[in-house]
Amino acid sequence: MTEAHRALRPAEFTVTEGRLDLWLIRRPEGPDAGGLDTSELDPVERHRADSFIRPADGLLYAAAHVALRRLLGRYTDTPPQDVRFVREPCPGCGGAHGRPAVAPRSLHFSLSHSAGLALVGVAAVPVGVDVEKLPRQETVEVCGRALHPGERDELADVQGAERTARFGRIWTRKEAFLKGIGTGLSRPSTEDYLGADARRHPQGWTLVDIPCDATHSAAAAVKGPAPATATVRSLPEHWLGAAPVLAS
Structure with a gap:
């Protein structure tokens, strides 16, 4: 049994009502990048990873999907x-182009990745997650x-770094919610309020802000009440290498 197996106990891969599991995956760097084992990806995933213009983006995509397969394999x-x-x-x-699911469906999951960081959410109920690199001020102006x-009113109240952080919170909540309901951005982004007042959030869904790092914002949307x-x-990182992560 490797150190990765000892660090991640079987109880950490149990899906129960009222529980939300969130997994952060960082893009492998240096020697760890060369150790990424993509042998478990299917041909479509490998082709997609190779098609990114920036190799770093392809590496993050591959790492995120290796992590997703290995995590769902454990669950x-x-x-x-x-x-x-x-x-x-x-x-x-x-x-047949709604939310991704596993077959046969025994859990719900969501995956997001952006600028070196990926996020996987797993729950017993529909869930959406989103992680985004915090944008530049000019991007906030346009996307706002x-x-x-x-x-928009809440964004107008602040300036500078706080404005960027507030936009990040709103936008990741919004994308997480749209992933959770299965529409993605085909639903107008102006339609739903995901700001600071939780009482005005879409009925039947709970939004959770996720701590990650100083350069990203992340959120999850869970159907039903707040998870316990x-x-x-x-x-x-070494969990993404060639070690037999499913070994007992």
Whole structure:
């Protein structure tokens, strides 16, 4: 048994009502980048990883999907390469391009990655997660026009670093919610309020801000009441190497 197995106990891979598991994955750097084991990815995932213009983005994509397969493998007692992904029906048209799911479905999950950091959320109920690198001030000016009027009012109250941080909180909550309901950005970003007043958030959903680092903002959206436990863990980099992570 490797150190990675001892660090991550079986109890950490249990899906129960009222529990939200959040896993942070950092892009491998230096020697760890060369040790990334992509053998469990399917051909589509490997092609996608190779298609990024910036190699660093492709490396993050590959690491995120290796992590996703290995995490879901532990939760479902399935070899990572055998984890099968499907799409739920689109809530708008019913087509097979809604939220990603595992088959057979025994849990709900969501994946996001941005600028060196990835995030996986796992729960017993529908969940969406989003992580974003904090934008530059000029980006806030442009993208702020796509916010709900109430969110724009809150953004207008502050300047500088606090404005950037507030935009990051709002935007990651918004994308997490849109992932959770399965529409993505096909639903107008101006339609739903995800600002500071939780009483005005979409009914039937709970938004959770996720601590990550000084350069990113992250959030999760969970269907139903607030989870009794929401645990954030960082996945050890060596857990993405060639070690047999499913070994007992």
